[in-house]
Amino acid sequence: MASYFDEHDCEPLGPGEQPNHFLHLARLLLDSGVAALEGQMFGEKKAPPASKEAVEQLPTYSLSGTDLGKPCPVCLLEFAPDDMLKAMPCKHRFHASCILPWLQQTNSCPVCRHELPTDDTDYEEFKRQKGRAKDREARIEQLHDSMFG
Amino acid sequence: MANIAVARIKREFKEVVKSEEAAKCAIKVELVDNNFTELRGEIAGPPDTPYESGTFILEIKIPETYPFNPPKVRFQTKIWHPNISSVTGAICLDILRDQWAAAMTLRTVLLSLQALLAAAEPDDPQDAVVARQFKENYEIYVKTAKHWSYKYAGAPNRTPELDSKLKQLADMGVDEHRARVALSSCDWDLARATETIFS
Structure with a gap:
């Protein structure tokens, strides 16, 4: 049988470490009927930017035959031979100059909302x-x- | 305006004009000024809804930071809908706020608004009065929305029994739109509407 900590996706407290009471209170509120407020508490907030590390790890491509003539989903201009492209883990490709400013603002793919870590x-x-x-x-x-x- | 914004709007414009929906007269966009910062959108009320056959005009403002931020959209045509303010035309729709994504376009925004007319979300209201009526008195909501569509969006269905109540208030010297708002908000109870106007 899986341990309590595995099952709840958390770590036991270290020596001398205090539980995070605020977090527990928040969980209690969410688990009780107040969960309906969840949308108002968190939903309205825009998702944060993607983590710098995740963005740096996105592979860079120069144009290959299959992309030629397809439009970049952000600027809608067709990919041209000298363009520098970036691919998200979901395989959606963009101009580097189009996707990078977006990821500095929000962590998800503009086409399918696949999320990068933040x-x-x-x-x-x-x-x-x-x-x-x-x-x-x-x-x-x-x-x-x-x-x- | 930034180059990317202008270049994109120009391309999107073509996309809407060439689209299947434009051919069916379901959506339309027009330029308001020559720098592509302000546009006028039009959507047809979806079939089998109280908005059927109405034409709803939208004011669309393109921000400098487009497409990284959503366009600002507002109904210019007055409309009775839980997610649209009956006073200002402000719209409560997630993709126009925190759920915007840079790959969305004028076409997808207009189609989403059309979908919103067909499927209201009364639990996430913009107009609390309409949302309450939608939840508690659905039949009256449908009648009211039809009446507003007839009056403001050119839809063909008349609502004679509501017109006669409006006329009674008009005979007392009340401005027509004010009378319509009061009656609509009071579930067309003439006594209550009169009271809110004259109190």
């Missing part, structure tokens, strides 16, 4: 929390189906 710890925590909530729902659903389905 340097914003609160946002990353919120994302993990959302993932956990989804897992929990799926587990409850599964349990329900196994009993009544």
Whole structure:
């Protein structure tokens, strides 16, 4: 059986480390009925910029035959032979000069919203929390189906 | 305006003009000034909705930072819809705020607005009065939205029983639009509408 910490995707406290009470309170609020406010608390906020490291790791291409004549989704100009291109992990390609300013503002692919990691710890925590909530729902659903389905 | 913004708008303009939807007269864009900073959009009210056959005009302002920031869009045609202010025409739609993505275009924005007319989100309202009516008194909402579409968006369906109530207020010397707002907000209860106007 997986350990408590694995199952909850967290680490045991180190020696002398105090639990993060604010985080626990926030979780408690989200898990109780106040979750409906979630959208107002977090949803309105624009996603933060992509982490510098992730952006630096994006591969650079010069134009290959398959891209020639396709439009860059950001500026809508067709890729030309001397253009420097960047590819996101989702394989969507852009002019480097088009995608870099976008990623300095928001962490997701302009075409499909595939997310790059960010340097914003609160946002990353919120994302993990959302993932956990989804897992929990799926587990409850599964349990329900196994009993009544 | 920045070069990328102008170049993009020019291309998008062509995209809309050539689009299938433009051929069906469902969407349209026009220039308002020559520097591509202000445009006028038009969408047709979707079929099987209270907005059917209406023509809704949109004011579109392109920011300097486009396409990294969304265009600013507002309904110029008055409309009764939970996610659009019946007073200012301001729109509550995620892609025009935090969910904007640089690959979206005028065409996708206009189509999203058309979709919004067909599928309101009363739990994320822009106009609280309309949203409440939508949730608590759906039939009256449909009638009211039809009436506004007839009056302001040129839709063909008349709503005679509402017109007679409006006339009663007009006979008391109340301005027509003011009477319409009061009656619409009071679920067409003439006594309550009269009270809000004269109190």
